[in-house]
Each structure stands twice: as C-alpha cells, then as structure tokens.
Amino acid sequence: MSDPVSATPSVFAPWADPSETPLIHFQNVTKRFGDFTAIDDLTIDIYEKEFFALLGPSGCGKTTLMRMLAGFETPSEGVINLAGKNIVPVPPNKRPVNMMFQSYALFPHLTVAQNIAFGLERSKMPKDKVGARVDEMLKLVQLEKFGGRKPHQISGGQRQRVALARSLAKAPKLLLLDEPLGALDKKLRIETQFELMEIQETTGTTFVIVTHDQEEAMTVASRIAVMDHGRMVQVDTPDRIYETPNSVYVADFIGDVNLIEGNAASHHKDGKIEIHWREGEPPVVGTPMVPVQDGTRCTFAIRPEKVHISKEHPEGKANIVHGKILDIAYLGNISTYHVELPNGHVVKAQTSNNQRIERRKYTWDDEVWLWWSETAGVVLTA
Numbered sequence: 001m002s003d004p005v006s007a008t009p010s011v012f013a014p015w016a017d018p019s020e021t022p023l024i025h026f027q028n029v030t031k032r033f034g035d036f037t038a039i040d041d042l043t044i045d046i047y048e049k050e051f052f053a054l055l056g057p058s059g060c061g062k063t064t065l066m067r068m069l070a071g072f073e074t075p076s077e078g079v080i081n082l083a084g085k086n087i088v089p090v091p092p093n094k095r096p097v098n099m100m101f102q103s104y105a106l107f108p109h110l111t112v113a114q115n116i117a118f119g120l121e122r123s124k125m126p127k128d129k130v131g132a133r134v135d136e137m138l139k140l141v142q143l144e145k146f147g148g149r150k151p152h153q154i155s156g157g158q159r160q161r162v163a164l165a166r167s168l169a170k171a172p173k174l175l176l177l178d179e180p181l182g183a184l185d186k187k188l189r190i191e192t193q194f195e196l197m198e199i200q201e202t203t204g205t206t207f208v209i210v211t212h213d214q215e216e217a218m219t220v221a222s223r224i225a226v227m228d229h230g231r232m233v234q235v236d237t238p239d240r241i242y243e244t245p246n247s248v249y250v251a252d253f254i255g256d257v258n259l260i261e262g263n264a265a266s267h268h269k270d271g272k273i274e275i276h277w278r279e280g281e282p283p284v285v286g287t288p289m290v291p292v293q294d295g296t297r298c299t300f301a302i303r304p305e306k307v308h309i310s311k312e313h314p315e316g317k318a319n320i321v322h323g324k325i326l327d328i329a330y331l332g333n334i335s336t337y338h339v340e341l342p343n344g345h346v347v348k349a350q351t352s353n354n355q356r357i358e359r360r361k362y363t364w365d366d367e368v369w370l371w372w373s374e375t376a377g378v379v380l381t382a
Helices: 062-070 112-122 127-140 156-168 186-203 214-220 238-243 248-253
Strands: 024-033 036-046 051-055 077-082 097-100 174-178 206-211 223-228 231-236 258-267 273-276 284-286 297-302 308-310 319-330 334-340 346-352 367-372 378-380
Touching: 024 062, 036 062, 036 077, 036 231, 051 062, 051 214, 062 077, 062 097, 062 174, 062 206, 097 156, 112 127, 112 156, 127 156, 127 186, 156 186, 186 214, 206 214, 214 238, 223 238, 223 248, 231 238, 231 248, 248 258, 248 297, 248 378, 258 346, 308 346, 319 346, 334 367
Parallel strands: 051 206, 051 223, 097 174, 174 206
Antiparallel strands: 024 036, 024 077, 223 231, 258 273, 258 297, 273 284, 297 378, 308 367, 319 334, 319 367, 334 346
8 A cells, every 4th residue: 555645735826827717817007086196906715715915105006906806996997897797787786795884883683693694585596495504594603692692792702793694695706895893902803813713714715815914914915005196016925024124115115114325335156235324334235136336326135123222232243333222112922123324224023022021131322333234235226
C-alpha cells in the first residue's frame, strides 16, 4: 500500500488566475454629482466568495461605489456587470444583492424570527419553507434560543447578527455591508469580525464591506481597495498593502509608519539605493520598488516594529540614527518610543513588552540608538 499523500491546502486567490471570471466587473465607471466627481473612471474586478473591503477616509467614494452596486445610484458613465449581466438598468429590488446597514433597521414590533422571515414572506416563498429557512439562519448566527425575542431584548452584537441573518436569508449572490460594526464597542467589534469571516466562509456569499477602520479591513478582507478621491490607489491582499504599499498615501493610511523624505543618490550593486535626507545624518539605505534615478525625490517608509532600539551603538549596521526619547506610548503588549533626532525629526520604534513595566529598559529623555535593516522598509516615489 502506498504512503498517503498529504493534501496541500489551496490558497484562495482567484484574482491571480487568468481563467477565473469575476462575479462583479466595473468597467470605466464614473459617477458625478453636478460638478463633483465621486467615482473617477474606475475599473475593477471582484470575484465570487471574496470578502472585499472598500477602505478610505470620508468622501473618498467608497459608499457611492456600494450604492451603485445596490442600485441606489446610477453611474454617469460605464458598466457594472454582476455574474455577466449589466445591472445598471436593473432596479434594486430585482438585483441578487442585499445590503446590511450600520443601523441594522430591524422592525422593533417583530420578533427576531419574524424579522428574518420578513423578506422571505414578501418574496412569496412557501410558508412551510420559510420556517425551515429561518431556523437555518438562526443556527448560522448562533441565535437559535432568541427567535422569540424582540430586538430591544437582545444585545447590540446579537442585533447585528439578526440583521446579518436577515440579509443572507434569501441567499443573495452579493452582500453589501455598510460600516456594519460601527455601533459596537471595540472588544465586541473584534469578536464580531471573526464571526463575520466564519459566516462568509460557511455561506460562500461574496461580501463587499465599506469601512474607514483599517484594522477591520486588514482582519476580515481577502483583498482591500484603498480609495482616495474616487480612485482606487491600491488593490491588494492585506499583507501586501501593509508590507509593500505602492505610494506614500497608502503607507501613511494603513497602520503606523515612519516616513523619511530625501533624494536618491548612489546605487549599490544589489539594487539598493542611498537616500540623502538631512545634513549631518548618514544616508538611509533602502530597497526601491522600481528602479530609481539619481536625484529622484523619494520617501523611505518603515514600520515602527521594524525599527530596533538600543542604548549601545549597534556595530555593523547600515541604517543607524541617534536621539533622545521624547515620548512613550504604552499599549499593554507593546510600547512605541518617539525618538527625537538632533535635527528635530522624530522616528518611532516599537518593542514588545515581555517584562513588567517597572523593568522597562528605556524611559523618557534616555539617549538611544535606532537601527533597521536595508530591507526592512520600502522606497516610494509616488
């Protein structure tokens, strides 16, 4: 008998497979409100079973994009295909799309079960099947014991799950979530994020979520579209958005980052460049995303957790700066040190708090050395 071969888990990445057909296809979509362009000539594909996040500040166009998918707004130009069909002329109630709002919009006079059944009954589903579907949805969101309660008799997190169950009851091809966790406190929001991911995976429904919460998008999404002024600045997986941002805007928007701006100078044989950024400071050595010519104005972006801190001068390192601890942000599991260099520039370094706070190595006004490897950050020219 031959030895069993262990199956390698497949990576979910339909966007990387040319043979895959997208579920949603925006083709040169523009949306104007008078003289204001909310969405500017946007083309993007979203695939079946994706958990896709639209992320950006207020006014970037993410909600307008979602409302066009739902049918509440009509593009000024362009086509939106869903499962190969142009849905622009299709009214909202005829689209295989459902939308879950931040307010949940539950009927206060109906029970949890009746709220979930409401859309099914209006779709003229046979009564004997409505009850079974409601039970299935209650089980999916782990609220089997709460079907007879009214919305005011359950918690905020449970109301959120009722709204989710109601949205999924008719098995839409696409579920749109508009800031769905915004009304929850932080701890419950984090718990609910994982519940959302599990439910999305169980049902196989394509989720598109609108959020301005970077941590939320990084947690739940298979891919993130970072938006700015009606355009998608970068569309990629959470790890690539964080580790290899394609612009200063994305690097600065996602998480905490140190940005050092200067001019590219001498090049190393291995593709690394030197960035001259302050008189009296050694040049920063970094790895550019694309070839950079001498004299190009560029920005070196490095995350605080990749910056090392030491009281002793680190020997043999390429990127070393010296300064004084100006401030300390204690966040329980980590501490962020704000170190002011002699030229006034502040660099942030982050360390894990493996010991009790009274045993901390560094404190205010300590003189310290910071250093990082040549590949720890990225060189950006946009």
